[in-house]
Amino acid sequence: MxxxxxxxxxxxxxxxxxxxxxxxxxxxxxxxxxxxxxxxxxxxxxxxxxxxxxxxxxxxxxxxxxxxxxxxxxxxxxxxxxxxxxxxxxxxxxxxxxxxxxxxxxxxxxxxxxxxxxxxxxxxxxxxxQPDTKLTVGDIVIDRETFLVFRKGEKIQFARKEFELLFLLASKPGKVFTRDYILEKVWGDEVLVVDRTIDVHIRKIREKLGDEHIGTVKGVGYKFEA
Amino acid sequence: MxxxxxxxxxxxxxxxxxxxxxxxxxxxxxxxxxxxxxxxxxxxxxxxxxxxxxxxxxxxxxxxxxxxxxxxxxxxxxxxxxxxxxxxxxxxxxxxxxxxxxxxxxxxxxxxxxxxxxxxxxxxxxxxxQPDTKLTVGDIVIDRETFLVFRKGEKIQFARKEFELLFLLASKPGKVFTRDYILEKVWGDEVLVVDRTIDVHIRKIREKLGDEHIGTVKGVGYKFEA
DNA sequence: ATTACCCTTAACAATTTGGTAAACTTTACT
DNA sequence: AGTAAAGTTTACCAAATTGTTAAGGGTAAT
CATH class of the missing domain: 3.40.50.2300 (Response regulator)
Structure with missing residues (x-):
């Protein structure tokens, strides 16, 4: 084994x-x-x-x-x-x-x-x-089971789409995710939403978590930064 | 083995x-x-x-x-x-x-x-x-997953076209790439840009990375030097 | 039924990136 | 050396990308 x-x-x-x-x-x-x-x-x-x-x-x-x-x-x-x-x-x-x-x-x-x-x-x-319900990156803990996010022990509430997007990005800190990939993973194949939607959710995540955790790579996509 | x-x-x-x-x-x-x-x-x-x-x-x-x-x-x-x-x-x-x-x-x-x-x-x-996302040449590390370039541990930001051009050249250090080939690989078939455009991007790369890393072969093209 | 919240979109602002011309420098060749 | 070709650099404008705000429709909970 x-x-x-x-x-x-x-x-x-x-x-x-x-x-x-x-x-x-x-x-x-x-x-x-x-x-x-x-x-x-x-x-x-x-x-x-x-x-x-x-x-x-x-x-x-x-x-x-x-x-x-x-x-x-x-x-x-x-x-x-x-x-x-x-x-x-x-x-x-x-x-x-x-x-x-x-x-x-x-x-x-x-x-x-x-x-x-x-x-x-x-x-x-x-x-x-336990299909890894908790994800710990730096001082942030993301629990997909309870839909809760902790930053330095402080509890932060996230809406579903925000949460899923954050979870995806945090699943591989540093890696840049393209919008296409994000759409496919978070929204699914069939769903048709406009690119700007992602930006808006990103903004909400930044609002709650602090700007320093989500990075932009122009022309490519977004990434989580530890 | x-x-x-x-x-x-x-x-x-x-x-x-x-x-x-x-x-x-x-x-x-x-x-x-x-x-x-x-x-x-x-x-x-x-x-x-x-x-x-x-x-x-x-x-x-x-x-x-x-x-x-x-x-x-x-x-x-x-x-x-x-x-x-x-x-x-x-x-x-x-x-x-x-x-x-x-x-x-x-x-x-x-x-x-x-x-x-x-x-x-x-x-x-x-x-x-490790499916090698990182490309290491000399004292330079290029990571296409995080879109980051390091020189002696120092992080350097590159714009997308610059990054792609650098990645192409560094993928085969020493090899000379013709402008035609670069245009096809970085810009694609259909796009119509002038040769001089490459020169300008080369200059920006040299500015950030240091002149010694990009070499010119007159009448042929450019190459990455380790 | 009402309320509160979430998702999405549109519109506009801000920023970054890309492309070109033109002037300038170097190289190769006669 | 003189000259033409090739490459370099600067500055500027256009285009593309992202950030932000606000508003409407939908949905779940009270």
């Missing part, structure tokens, strides 16, 4: 365990990143936007439960699954872990086959269940 | 390691280049545009982390993967490395099979993921 698209962040304070897990996941083709405690996990996670975080419960500096709670409220981790690593004796943590918002857990001692099988299953579920 | 197209730049201050890696990669058919420190890596890398850089973390003159940060902001390395070489004891560097923008890392001591397998995987991914 080609897992190269999946990023997994492994968090544990013991280097032996990190390396052991890393070795087994790399072999499967996952992109593996490492952190040693909850705080580090959050810092690194914000940057790399992992698909899944393997989180040890017991850690110094910030334990897994606390880190998990924080991440569940952070839009940067909106599309991230969290799986706890628990020692067999820590049954209670399993419960506390689910209350903190974890999606699954795996018990130590870790068996490679179990680990890999479980993660494969979870990530397959992710692909099926 | 035919890896002859892939250029790999190996950077390490120890000659033994350089030779060891070089031997193993050459055997796989890669084009291997060598550098002894970060500064050298950047200088050589600018010239050869490697597909991948194997970068030792600990080095004199400029360490791997610093070199990596610089390269990540340099359009010359826009299409280059960076893989760190870390001693097993330097776990922290692994994380600092990712924060600096590395794409992967390999731990010393290096095992030939691991090295080769990992690099093959990374480069296969590169081919699949």
């Amino acid at each position: 080609d897992n190269s698209a999946f990023k997994i962040l492994v968090v544990d304070d013991e280097n032996d365990i990190l390396e052991f897990i890393q070795y087994n996941l790399k072999k499967e083709g996952y992109d593996v990143y490492l952190a040693h405690n909850g705080q580090e996990a959050i810092d690194i996670g914000r940057k790399i936007k992992p698909d899944l975080i393997l989180l040890d419960v017991m850690m110094p500096v910030m334990d897994g439960i606390e880190a998990c709670k924080q991440m569940k409220f952070d839009p940067d981790f909106a599309n991230t699954f969290i799986v706890f690593l628990t020692a067999r004796s820590e049954e209670y943590s399993e419960i506390a872990g689910f209350q903190a918002g974890a999606d699954d857990y795996i018990s130590k001692p870790i068996k490679p086959r179990v680990l890999v099988t479980r993660l494969n299953a979870i990530l397959r579920r992710k692909v099926k269940v | 035919d890896n002859s197209a892939f250029k790999i730049l190996v950077v390490d201050d120890e000659n033994d390691i350089l030779e060891f890696i070089q031997y193993n990669l050459k055997k796989e058919g890669y084009d291997v280049y060598l550098a002894h420190n970060g500064q050298e890596a950047i200088d050589i890398g600018r010239k050869i545009k490697p597909d991948l850089i194997l970068l030792d973390v600990m080095m004199p003159v400029m360490d791997g982390i610093e070199a990596c940060k610089q390269m990540k902001f340099d359009p010359d390395f826009a299409n280059t993967f960076i893989v760190f070489l870390t001693a097993r004891s330097e776990e922290y560097s692994e994380i600092a490395g990712f924060q600096a923008g590395a794409d992967d890392y390999i731990s010393k001591p290096i095992k030939p099979r691991v090295l080769v397998t990992r690099l093959n995987a990374i480069l296969r991914r590169k081919v699949k993921v």
Whole structure:
């Protein structure tokens, strides 16, 4: 299976365990990143936007439960699954872990086959269940499920056409979209609308989001700028 | 597998390691280049545009982390993967490395099979993921997706016709394009414009990009020079 | 039924880009 | 060197493209 698209962040304070897990996941083709405690996990996670975080419960500096709670409220981790690593004796943590918002857990001692099988299953579920509902670009989060856009945590309301246009542009920041392409994607093949319509919607988006986010390339089209 | 197209730049201050890696990669058919420190890596890398850089973390003159940060902001390395070489004891560097923008890392001591397998995987991914929207010639990067042109990292705005003309010339550096050919490609068959028009656009390109990049062949046409 | 909001269009303003002529410079050739 | 041809540059105007505003018709919610 080609897992190269999946990023997994492994968090544990013991280097032996990190390396052991890393070795087994790399072999499967996952992109593996490492952190040693909850705080580090959050810092690194914000940057790399992992698909899944393997989180040890017991850690110094910030334990897994606390880190998990924080991440569940952070839009940067909106599309991230969290799986706890628990020692067999820590049954209670399993419960506390689910209350903190974890999606699954795996018990130590870790068996490679179990680990890999479980993660494969979870990530397959992710692909099926979550067709990337949230799109995060710079300080902007666009959620196609709720039709909401956040800028620095502030909620902004967009009308449907505006939203779809913004979503399209933001789906590939920097890329210039021609009007023809925009019409086809946002309005569809049959619909016949005039070019100026796009301009007007662009203007409304700029009004709400700030001019700096939508760029014009004369003679070509528009682009989203992060 | 035919890896002859892939250029790999190996950077390490120890000659033994350089030779060891070089031997193993050459055997796989890669084009291997060598550098002894970060500064050298950047200088050589600018010239050869490697597909991948194997970068030792600990080095004199400029360490791997610093070199990596610089390269990540340099359009010359826009299409280059960076893989760190870390001693097993330097776990922290692994994380600092990712924060600096590395794409992967390999731990010393290096095992030939691991090295080769990992690099093959990374480069296969590169081919699949990046359908090269960027055109890099000398110190100039032309991106037709974002309609941006960079010279030594500095962003330059081009009007549409200028951009298209530049893109055409740069698509085959050194080749001389006749005015007739340029007219057909940039303006199309039907459009009727005077020869002098091309000259004017050439002048605008030279103004923005520097005279040295566009050459004139009297009686024939123009060419892009790297 | 009324209200509020959304989508679209038209009209006009503002801006950018493209094209040409004409003057000027360089090159090639006799 | 002198001359003609080719290329360069400047300045200006025309054309194309985009920005902005306002207004009408439609639709969904109250």
